[in-house]
Amino acid sequence: MKISKWLKHLVGPVSLFMLPVAAWHVATTNAYLSDYDDEINRFTTSPVTTEIVEIFPEPELGKATKVVQIKNTGEQNCYVRCLIVASDDTMDVEFENSEYKQFWELHEDGYYYYKAILESGETTEPVLSSVTFTPQAGEDYSELKIIVYSESVRADESKLPVDVFVEYMAKENKTYE
DSSP states (O other): OHHHHHHHHHHHHHHHHHHHHHHHHHHHHHHHHHOOOOOOOOOOOOOOOEEEEEEOOOOBTTEEEEEEEEEEOSSSOEEEEEEEEESOTTSOEEEEOTTHHHHEEEOTTSEEEESSOBOTTOBOOOSEEEEEEOGGGGGGGGGOOEEEEEEEEEOOTTSOHHHHHHHHHHHTTOOOO
């Protein structure tokens, strides 16, 4: 009986003391769990940049030498593809390069895909070495322009160049045209 009386007298003051201690612990725990600092994690990657290298001397009658290569001017290794078209699609023109199949692959989308990874600072083998005009073209070819367009994406050694371009185009919501 004495113990229960003593306990009753002790519970009141201890409770009054513990209440602020518990409140302080809840407040500090809440502050600890809700405190944060904003950190912005900025990083940049070096871009993939290429340039078209063309050697185009004065054309002969019916045939023009036009050597087209792509140079990787960026810091990243890349895959390259190239589109070659005539400005007048009604004129019959043949693009020639007897050795292109060894280094380039023509796909149904009209692009030539370079088969190897183009290292930084390197230049591709020629995708085009000459342009031949049909005899029916006569002098009309003097106004004709050969348009060369190239694209490059960062190389992924585990994938084929075509697959990397398809993934890139899908990610960017672009279509082949």
